[in-house]
Amino acid sequence: MIEALNLVKKFGDFTAVDGINLKILPGEIYGFLGPNGAGKTTTIRMLTGTLKPTFGKIRILGMDMEDHEMEIKRSIGVVPEEPKLYPYLKGYEFLNFITEVFREDPKEMKRRIEELCDAFDVDFLERYISEYSHGMKQKLMVISVLMRKPKVIFLDEPTVGLDAKSAKILKMLLKKMAEEGATIFLTTHILEIAEKMCSRIGIIDKGKLIAEGTLEELRKMEGEFKASLEDLFLKLTGQGEEVERIVKEL
Amino acid sequence: MREILVLLKYGLKGSGIFSRKKRGRGIPVVIPSLVFVFAFGIPMYLILRENFSYLLSAISSDQVELLMSFWCFFLTIISITTLFPFVVYSLIRNEEIEMLLSFPISRGGIIVYQTILTLMSESFLTVFFLFGFLAYTDALGHSRMISILISLTYILFLISLSMLIAVIFGRFLGKHNARKIHIMMYFVNILFFVLFSQMNPSVLRNMSVERALEYLAFIEKIIMNPLNPAYLPILSLKHPSVLPIMVFSVIILFFVSYRLSESVSFEIVYKKREKSEIFSPGKAIKTFSIFSKDLRVFFRNEHMVFMMFYSIGFPLIYVIFSKDFSFSFPLMIYISGFYTALASAFLSSQEYIVIPLSKSLPLKQEKLFLPKLIIPSFLYTIVYIIFNIIYILMVGDFLILLTIPFTFLLYLFSSYLGISFYLKKPTMNTKKVISGVRIYALEGLVLLVGALTSIAVFLYVYMKDSLVRFLGEVFTDLFGIALPIAVSIFLIHYISRGMKKVADIFSRLD
Numbered sequence: 096m097i098e099a100l101n102l103v104k105k106f107g108d109f110t111a112v113d114g115i116n117l118k119i120l121p122g123e124i125y126g127f128l129g130p131n132g133a134g135k136t137t138t139i140r141m142l143t144g145t146l147k148p149t150f151g152k153i154r155i156l157g158m159d160m161e162d163h164e165m166e167i168k169r170s171i172g173v174v175p176e177e178p179k180l181y182p183y184l185k186g187y188e189f190l191n192f193i194t195e196v197f198r199e200d201p202k203e204m205k206r207r208i209e210e211l212c213d214a215f216d217v218d219f220l221e222r223y224i225s226e227y228s229h230g231m232k233q234k235l236m237v238i239s240v241l242m243r244k245p246k247v248i249f250l251d252e253p254t255v256g257l258d259a260k261s262a263k264i265l266k267m268l269l270k271k272m273a274e275e276g277a278t279i280f281l282t283t284h285i286l287e288i289a290e291k292m293c294s295r296i297g298i299i300d301k302g303k304l305i306a307e308g309t310l311e312e313l314r315k316m317e318g319e320f321k322a323s324l325e326d327l328f329l330k331l332t333g334q335g336e337e338v339e340r341i342v343k344e345l
Numbered sequence: 346m347r348e349i350l351v352l353l354k355y356g357l358k359g360s361g362i363f364s365r366k367k368r369g370r371g372i373p374v375v376i377p378s379l380v381f382v383f384a385f386g387i388p389m390y391l392i393l394r395e396n397f398s399y400l401l402s403a404i405s406s407d408q409v410e411l412l413m414s415f416w417c418f419f420l421t422i423i424s425i426t427t428l429f430p431f432v433v434y435s436l437i438r439n440e441e442i443e444m445l446l447s448f449p450i451s452r453g454g455i456i457v458y459q460t461i462l463t464l465m466s467e468s469f470l471t472v473f474f475l476f477g478f479l480a481y482t483d484a485l486g487h488s489r490m491i492s493i494l495i496s497l498t499y500i501l502f503l504i505s506l507s508m509l510i511a512v513i514f515g516r517f518l519g520k521h522n523a524r525k526i527h528i529m530m531y532f533v534n535i536l537f538f539v540l541f542s543q544m545n546p547s548v549l550r551n552m553s554v555e556r557a558l559e560y561l562a563f564i565e566k567i568i569m570n571p572l573n574p575a576y577l578p579i580l581s582l583k584h585p586s587v588l589p590i591m592v593f594s595v596i597i598l599f600f601v602s603y604r605l606s607e608s609v610s611f612e613i614v615y616k617k618r619e620k621s622e623i624f625s626p627g628k629a630i631k632t633f634s635i636f637s638k639d640l641r642v643f644f645r646n647e648h649m650v651f652m653m654f655y656s657i658g659f660p661l662i663y664v665i666f667s668k669d670f671s672f673s674f675p676l677m678i679y680i681s682g683f684y685t686a687l688a689s690a691f692l693s694s695q696e697y698i699v700i701p702l703s704k705s706l707p708l709k710q711e712k713l714f715l716p717k718l719i720i721p722s723f724l725y726t727i728v729y730i731i732f733n734i735i736y737i738l739m740v741g742d743f744l745i746l747l748t749i750p751f752t753f754l755l756y757l758f759s760s761y762l763g764i765s766f767y768l769k770k771p772t773m774n775t776k777k778v779i780s781g782v783r784i785y786a787l788e789g790l791v792l793l794v795g796a797l798t799s800i801a802v803f804l805y806v807y808m809k810d811s812l813v814r815f816l817g818e819v820f821t822d823l824f825g826i827a828l829p830i831a832v833s834i835f836l837i838h839y840i841s842r843g844m845k846k847v848a849d850i851f852s853r854l855d
Contacts, residue, residue: 140701143705144704144705145700145701145704145705146704146855147852165707165708165709166707168705168706168707169707173701173705175701175702175705176701177701179698179699179700179701179702180699180702181638181642181695181699181702182695182698183641183642183645183646183695184638184641184642188638188641192634192638195633195634196634196635196706196707196708197707223645
């Protein structure tokens with residue numbers, strides 16, 4: 096379970112996240128959407144313990160982030176926006192490293208890695224990470240998280256750089272893991288993904304959570320009963336009319 | 346041919362779209378090379394011609410020929426071991442190669458272009474060979490035109506041979522291995538240079554006449570062997586048929602390497618292994634996982650390895666030439682201390698460039714940075730101990746071991762400075778982890794603390810009499826015993842407090 100209470104992050108005078116409240120239950124796939132610079136990545140970084148909030152409380156799996164940061168980090172999985180990995184390690188060395196640092200069972204991990212490598216067509220583990228393309232790094236990052244079967248997974252634009260087959264497998268795996276009780280928190284700019292995958296959606300704009308609910312609830316809220324998520328998103332963020340004007344002018 | 350000329354036109358101009366290092370500000374890169382060639386080459390030619398003329402009047406022309414053949418042999422080895430790794434390294438998928446491959450330019454053309462650019466950056470080879478050979482042939486009274494022709498043909502021969510070796514290596518070397526070969530060849534060059542310097546007349550002086558003659562005959566057999574390519578320029582002065590053979594060899598070598606280069610993919614060839622073979626995590630304690638990861642990173646960066654060897658190699662070469670250890674110890678302590686700081690800064694940079702990952706690991710920041718402090722200090726201390734052992738073997742004095750704990754502390758302090766300096770101004774450029782004023786500050790602090798600890802102990806042990814004359818008995822003891830101990834206690838306290846601050850700085854970084 097993920098809980099955030101009145102979460103605020105300020106960078107000097109600029110407020111990146113402004114009083115966000117979240118409660119995401121086990122088994123949910125929560126889509127966190129917003130325009131560029133809305134505060135999505137900052138929120139994820141606070142929820143994963145990589146950035147300290149200016150104000151507010153975070154509880155993951157019932158544990159307070161301030162008091163149990165290490166336990167929380169051990170129980171969660173994070174796929175960041177940019178798959179930045181140690182360039183001087185080989186792929187399998189990185190997975191060894193993650194297994195050891197997270198104190199996972201090596202035998203179980205070996206089995207999981209083999210399964211995931213087959214699923215994502217990964218046959219480049221003995222190469223140096225510095226020689227990987229963006230997509231290859233993304234696959235390695237995804238494997239390093241999914242192999243541990245964490246109870247809470249945060250994914251920031253997880254399908255960027257993945258080929259169609261791998262993206263499809265990832266989406267299906269996330270759904271399966273959610274059905275098994277995992278909590279999934281993901282951000283994406285591809286609204287079709289959010290529409291198809293997420294059980295609940297939160298929309299953030301200028302650091303504030305401006306709407307939250309299932310797709311049906313969002314439609315009801317806006318009175319647009321047949322609208323796509325894309326239309327709702329643009330309307331909620333006030334970008335719909337702007338898009339029309341720009342296209343007209345072009 | 347036209348495509349190569351076009352590439353060279355822009356490449357040698359230092360055009361912005363070509364990403365080779367050290368592009369001048371609007372000055373074509375060929376000009377500094379040419380300036381160097383003539384500024385260094387002409388005085389060298391004049392001095393060597395004088396020397397050769399003197400030698401020809403003092404000893405037999407066969408002996409001078411042996412000397413010149415030795416010179417050619419030496420330069421041939423150095424040229425090949427310098428040129429080919431450079432070419433291989435430049436061929437392994439860098440930005441420029443990526444771009445050139447998208448142009449309608451043959452792969453062979455790209456390789457020729459890279460080889461010529463490499464030669465331009467290593468123009469000292471041309472200078473040494475061309476002007477040395479001209480000085481020799483002028484002293485002998487050969488035609489200057491023929492001599493220039495022979496020299497240029499031989500330089501082309503060296504280029505073609507290096508190109509061929511580069512193409513062969515380029516077919517199966519990855520970026521990491523190309524870097525390793527590149528650095529390894531530096532060592533081969535240094536080793537060869539040391540060996541060469543040992544084969545001088547002073548060596549002969551220590552031999553009996555029979556042994557010296559045997560030695561010379563052996564050298565002559567290798568160096569003046571007609572099958573030895575390095576002997577070709579000298580041989581072509583005696584036999585006019587050799588020059589056409591050299592020209593023919595250049596053409597053959599060039600075309601073979603050109604044809605072979607057409608099939609070079611500029612990619613890395615991987616051998617596939619079973620997944621079960623390659624994945625083998627141990628039940629390690631978390632801190633040791635970071636240690637083993639950082640150790641790997643350290644030894645996989647060719648500069649880190651080079652710096653470590655250099656820190657012992659340079660003082661050793663100094664000892665070989667001067668037969669004196671008294672300066673080489675402070676020299677080594679200073680070089681190693683500085684490199685320890687750079688190594689720690691480099692290891693810290695590896696966490697910074699993957700900061701979202703580093704921060705998401707279930708590890709306290711102190712634990713993450715502890716290996717960055719320990720690994721470089723420990724490795725450089727091992728290097729220092731090796732140097733001590735060499736000293737003990739050569740001089741037979743064990744007192745030098747007293748400096749080891751102080752040196753280890755100095756290296757720990759340097760490591761801490763490296764980490765701290767880097768994190769206060771972190772950069773994504775891992776090739777230049779500390780720059781500007783900080784470099785000077787680092788050098789100054791390492792030198793100062795080194796002087797107050799290990800160098801003070803060294804001076805106290807080995808130059809006590811001089812110190813007493815200068816400082817008096819009491820101050821000498823204070824300088825050689827009390828001061829290093831006091832500074833060391835302060836350093837332990839300072840480093841342990843500092844590492845907590847380091848963790849705090851890193852946690853505040855984005």
